[in-house]
Amino acid sequence: MSLAERVLDGDIRAAARLMRDIDDRFKSAVEELKTLYPHTGNAYIIGITGPPGAGKSTLVDQIVAAYRKRDLLVGVVAIDPTSPFSGGAILGDRIRMNRHADDAGVFIRSLATRGALGGLSRSTMDVANVMDAMGMDVIVIETVGVGQDEVDIVSTAHTTVVVMVPGLGDDIQAIKAGILEIGDVFVVNKADRDGAERTARELTTMLEMKHPDDDGWFPRVMKTEGSRGVGIEELVEEFDAHRTYLKESGALQRLIEERNAKVFADTLRDELFDSVMSAISANGTYQEILTGLRDRSTDPYSAVQKVMAGSAFT
Amino acid sequence: MAERRVRVLVGKPGLDGHDRGAKIIARAFRDAGFEVIYTGLHQTPEQIVSAAIQEDVDCVALSILSGAHNTLLPAVKEILVEKGAADIVLMAGGVIPEDDIPGLKKAGIAEVFTPGTSTETIVGWVRDNITPHA
Incomplete structure (x- = not known):
């Protein structure tokens, strides 16, 4: 049986191996992806991005737990940087989410950027496709810690979440171009810290200055405390709202077409x-x-x- | 054909809370060009094996200072075998008495490093003994 057939059969090791073949750019992986392609397109993909240390991994851990409560299967693709000198990497996102490792309804894969500069690895979309074919209902993609301009996640995820924390800069930062333009949902994490209210207000002001999209989605600013699970239920409900909006407005079709072209x-x-x-x-x-x-x-x-x-x- | 990057899981099983050694090893592996999946503290053998399988690693390197090595290391090995992942090499390091090492090797732990071993020795052992999955 080919790797792809084994993946469709529910073989976890085959899925993990195929992801590696994809990441290592084996020619054979292309053939396997062809077999899987008709079985993809069903998962809802959430992208989580934001600066290093904003609490992305902890937030992903809580989001996984929330979807597991709803009995949904969850895949996670977590990306960390490759050393430009040795080519090695320390992939540490699992530390925050490994309590889900032995839950059969969760599959977590860490990827190194391997020189890619947009916040993802070249293999990210294809690895997510494997998870999609495995039958994952929701796939959460966590980017590397980003600065201002790593916006590849937008063309990969259905819902893009930008995670900020208090104290990263004044309101001029908030009106610059880049990652602050790409959020469908904004999160001020570590909301128990001083300045959280102000950061949330500045983000809201920034968002209110934006002309409403033709398609009518207005990004909200949510406050969370990832480590204590505060605000997670509301956050996941906001994802639901965005997903419903995507479907009903026709924006989903547009997103899919843009992604196919890319x-x-x-x-x-x-x-x-x-x-x-x-x-x-x-x-x-x-x-x-x-x-x-x-x-x-x-x-x-x-x-x-x-x-x-x-x-x-x- | 593209080239395989060595992937290693570094973790700490059980209840000991000292991860300085594990971090130094993770860093040495990174500098050797390996991709290191660091799972952190307080992992159960089940969590370690599931993570190793999902990450398709070639090798699991466990740091253990608690004295529970004779229980935890063979447990990890057993679950690896049970889950059809016996090909993933299991190695360990930490405060492990010389007398316990033969028993651990018999239980399928490929190598055991004790305090004072240089990171070069450990990286060299991985290079010599771990062939990435074809």
């Missing part, structure tokens, strides 16, 4: 790059280009144009 474009880009790069490496052109660049007899722009002129697509 997955296609990303896959095409990767495949084209890999095939051109391996062809020019194999026939020596790549070495010639590097030599040319070294003695400045060519420039990167002409070199690329020359390679493209020799390909079948131009």
Whole structure:
């Protein structure tokens, strides 16, 4: 039986292995994903993003518990950074959520960014697809701790949650572009701390300045204390509201279409790059280009144009 | 064919609350280019094995200072076997008397490191003995 067939059969080890094949970019994983694709598209995907130390993992732990209370199956994809020097990583998100490890209704997978800069790993969407095919009702994706500009989660999740904490900056931070524009739901976590009220107010003011979307969703600012589970039920109800809104307004269809287009474009880009790069490496052109660049007899722009002129697509 | 990255779970089973050693090992593994899944303190053998399977690790490295190694380590091994994951290598380190080591090895713990072992030795052992799953 292929890995994909075993995944559909409920084999946990096969699912875990396939996720690794995907992450390690094994060619065989593509074939398995083809088999799984018709079985995807059912899970509700929630993205959790925010700065390091905002309490994302603890919040994910509580969200998992809340959905388990409703008897839903939950998958978690948790992303932590890869060392740019050694290529190694310490994936520590599980520390906060490992109490769910031996619950058969929960599957948690940690991924390292492996050089990707948008807050996710390249494999995130495909790993989520495997969980979707496993029959997970809800998939929670936790990004790396982000700064201001890592917004890939938006094109991956149905509902994007931006987690903030008190004391990270004044209201000018709140009107800048970037992650504060992408939230469908905002959370001020550690709400027992000084300044929580003010942070929530500044976020609300920022959101009120925004022109209402044509599709009519207005992001709310929720307050939580992840470590004590305060505000979690309200938060999950807000997810329900957003999910209902997505379905009823037709925004869901738009989201799915944008995502399909992005997955296609990303896959095409990767495949084209890999095939051109391996062809020019194999026939020596790549070495010639590097030599040319070294003695400045060519420039990167002409070199690329020359390679493209020799390909079948131009 | 793409290359496998070594994945190791580092965790602490049972009731001891000292994780300095586990963190140092996790850091050394990171610097060696491994992906380390750190599960933290107070893990039951069941939680450790489930996490190891979900994360598809090649190796489980447990730190144990509580004196309960003769119970907890074989328990982890047994559950690994039970869950069809006997291929995941189990190693341990901590305050473990020399006299207990032969018994632990017999129970299927691949290697046991005692206080004073350098991180280079431990990383070297992983490089020599762990082949990432094909």
